[in-house]
Amino acid sequence: MPEPIEGFSKLSKEEKIRWIAEQYTKDPEASISLLKTYWNTDERRQQLHDEFIENTLTNYYLPFGIAPNFLINGKLYAMPMAIEESSVVAAASKAAKFWLNRGGFKTEVLGTEKIGQVHFMYEGDPARLEEFITSITPLFYEETRPITKNMVARGGGIKKIELRNKTRDLDHYYQLHCTFETLDAMGANFINSCLEQFAKTLRREAATTDTLEDSERDIEVVMSILSNYVPQCLVRAEVSCKVEELGADTGISPEEFADKLVRAVAIANAEPYRAVTHNKGIMNGIDAVVLATGNDFRAVEAGIHAYASREGSYRSLTRAEISNGVFRFWIEIPIALGTVGGLTTLHPLVKLALEILQHPSAKELMGIVAVAGLAQNFAAVQSLVTTGIQQGHMKMHLLNILNQMEATEEEKKQLVEYFKKHSATHNAVVEALENLRESS
Template sequence: MNTPVEGFSRLSKAEKIDWIATNFTKNPEESRQLLQQYWNTDGKVQKLHDEFIENTVSNYYLPFAVAPNFLINDRFYAIPMTIEESSVVAAASKAAKFWLNRGGFKTTVLGTEKIGQVHFIFNGDFNKLQDFFSKIKPDFFSDASSITKSMEKRGGGIKDIELRDLSDKVKGYHQLHCTFETLDAMGANFINSCLEQFAQTLKEKANSYPDFTQKEREIEVVMSILSNYVPKCLVRAEVSCPIGALNEDDISPTEFAQKIVRAVEIAKAEPHRAVTHNKGIMNGIDAVILATGNDFRAIEAGVHAYAAKDGSYSSLTHASIEDDIFKFWIEVPLALGTVGGLTSLHPLVKLALEILQNPKAEELMQIVAVAGLAQNFAALRSLVTTGIQKGHMKMHLLNMLNQMGASESEKLQLVQYFKTHTVTNASVKEALEKIQSE
């Protein structure tokens, strides 16, 4: 019978595994063996993994792959990708190869501003609050100097602090809207530390401000936290070439270009399509984010908010035909880091960054944007020509055969067979059963 457990975090790993296996699995011994099977045989590395989060009982592995042949700003890259979805790496590699001899990818960082906010309640005269803020604004910077000193030496720090009145949305709600430059660090800890100091300064100064009434002095700080919506931490990636260079089988270059442009227009106009369109972009972006030890959840939240910035959820990519030139591009917010966090701890993250030639944060922004653009181009290329399933299902074939328990010799035969046949769950099952019956 399942019962609550006291002091679970203080149990040894073996005790945690035993409790989980005994109370929550049908075959405890098999479950124990499975969890232990995924331990890292290097005790030092395993200890490192155990300390990333709480209550670890094993490791959850995802494939670590590389997509080669990316030409970005006339420099060659092999891009590490960590993802479980079939065809993503293949699609990225195919797009990289397509653009390799058509000028490659061009990128530009449009901004690196990150945002944090102190949310507080002030019930009083806003004009008095404005005067108060103007007088104490320098104190926010000086009181946080011990936190910002090191960042400022490297050229970063607090960029600005604004007072915003949002009491029309929530009674008494105001905020300090703060912008930061965190250089090669993602900067979450730095920003949050600054914000908590700002909140302390705000309350202390308000408490002794002579022009406030007693009620106005009682400022309530609700929370101090960075924002993952960073519309000014922005990067652009693009590809372009003469329409005549878009040679594809069974379709003219002009028709191919027009179909891509139309597909993007549909994703701009129709949110149901835009969500799936952008999900494909995030297949590429998330895979590189994971491989480089960055926070894909923060990136996802910020990117999708940006996709809805004009009031309706829309495509992150754009396409045009002008003067016989086809252009395809993306502008996407990416708050990334190449120092701190897992970047200096996880062995594979360190290797991924080395493979990328140890990029600065701005360079990583550009690489990640390219991965998203390449993924979207590959998807649209399939959608407007052969259809998405032809390539995807062939990449998914081995997964299907493994699920069906095919032997190695059966896999070899069926991989060869489905080079010229349509892959579906039913067709694979039928072909496997035919081989087994023979």
């Protein structure tokens, strides 16, 4: 039975590893050895990784791959992707190749506005509160000037501060709803610093103002925090071509293929159970690039899924149509990304990923990430309406199954060749490997 521990964070890394191994694993020495196996041999680089988070024991590796041949706004990209799921990189690469000679991907940033809020409770006359907030708004800007000075010099900063009355949703609840432009930075620290200063100004001024009654001056600030829902920080990516250009490698006519694609997307837009899986596939591409470029994929996920529900029902993030003989397929998502600050200047592979992407601005990266999601969705839906998803997915998953079965390199070579012509279900792979071993 494991024992509680006091002061775990104060132990050395070696002591932490030994404690966790002895308390929670069956073979402590093997566990210790495994954890140390994933240490970086470069001590300085390992220390850098250790300091990203607290209580670090080792590094947890994900494959870092490349999907080439993405033509985006006339510029050719190789897409870095960090992900563990089989077939994602292959699917993205397939879609990139498909659209390479059909005009490529087009992107447009529709907005870059980010949101932060000061949430507070006020018991009093709403009209007096509104008058009070209007009177102190210049102070919000003035007292955050040391924080915003550099951002403003680059063209960003605080864009708007407004009072929102939310008492219909929760008694006595109001908020300062604030918008920001953070340029190439994701901007979380900048936004949160501004909001916390707004809160200080609000409390101080409320305590002494003549605009509010004595009983109204005790404003309770509950919290000050940015929002990861950024519906005005939008990017659009799309592909289009004549329907007659769609037929290659699908096994059906271009017209039937286009109709099936449009219908499949319409189903995902109408049916939430399908939409969730449809959008999960989109996020396979988005998350992989977001992670490779050192951005917060959890924030991106939360914001995008909220956007998919903005009309009151969870819907597809992509749309498709046929008009005048032209097939169009597009995605529109809210996404806040950064190309400076945070891991972008610390993690060696993040810096390399951004170099591979030719040092994009935050706006360019928004487009690149949206394209990754659109490409992934196109490849997935293409498989679903033609061969089915399992044929390609299981062949990509083949090596994972063989590694689980501890297949030798020669066995892998023979079975990879065998399953080029056979369906690679899990049972079929296990059976084929057993047969191969019996015959040899």
